[in-house]
Amino acid sequence: MSDVPGFAHQQMAADPHDRAALRRTDDAWLEERWADPDSRVLVVSGTRIRPVEGKVEWVSPSEAPDGLRVLLGEWQGRAWFAVVADAGLSRGGEGWLxxxxLLPALADDALAYAPLVFHALGLAEWLFVTRFCPRCAGALEPRRAGHELVCSQCGKPQFPRTDPAVIMVVTSGEPGSDDERCLLGRQAIWPEGRFSTLAGFCEPGETLEDAVRREVLEETGVHVGRVDYFGNQPWPLPASLMVGFVARAETTAIEVDREELEDARWFTRAEMREQAEAGSLVLPGGVSISRSLIEHWYGGPLPGQW
Structure with missing residues (x-):
């Protein structure tokens, strides 16, 4: 199964920027673009951004504070950067998120900027937690416009990491029938009525499909057979790639693990629509692949969201 156009998680990546990887070591080009007042910069304090009037703010290079310059790339005829400043900058003021x-600020008109923001914050998160060389504990120095760290003692390079995670809508019953159901779960810390698709990280040496089967079994006791790819979404919270699947259940008895989940339930389409309209079932937000998976199974948009 391939990505289906029109889902919100795809709209966030509909017009991605050119990451200009070959320019990351071109110091003359980088300086030229930094001197261009048309270039745009996202200011990141540690791992936080301060939106202005509910929107992500991009400034000119001359307005940016001191910090590590990170080249994001080129888009719409401009160069785009991030400046990763000290985390103390955000401690001195309100509104840093x-x-x-920030996800609400990436809706509507700002949706096109999402790939740039995800790129910037994904790198900022990596830079924030990668402080010392894992081989010798030496100091790390940035290279390649913020996309590489090199140990000052042993020379070992470090590169940004992305953790693959699976996210799945699990179904049972005759596909497309009134009796077909999908499985959703909820965590104990969530507000009452909030449910979502199941998800979990892929373990070493494991295929993505087997990760789906293992996670569903561990969290709900439900055995899964067929697993079909749906789509994917970068999710730097702090460093994940969510890989979506539609999974077919071979059993339906639920036994939640009480560690990952507090509750899990099967919903028919009629039950899902009725409870969503009543507000007793609150589904994931429209920008997430979780929402796309649910509405793909349901067959259309649903009311309400986190």
């Missing part, structure tokens, strides 16, 4: 808090 991590990526999860």
């Amino acid at each position: 991590p990526l999860r808090g």
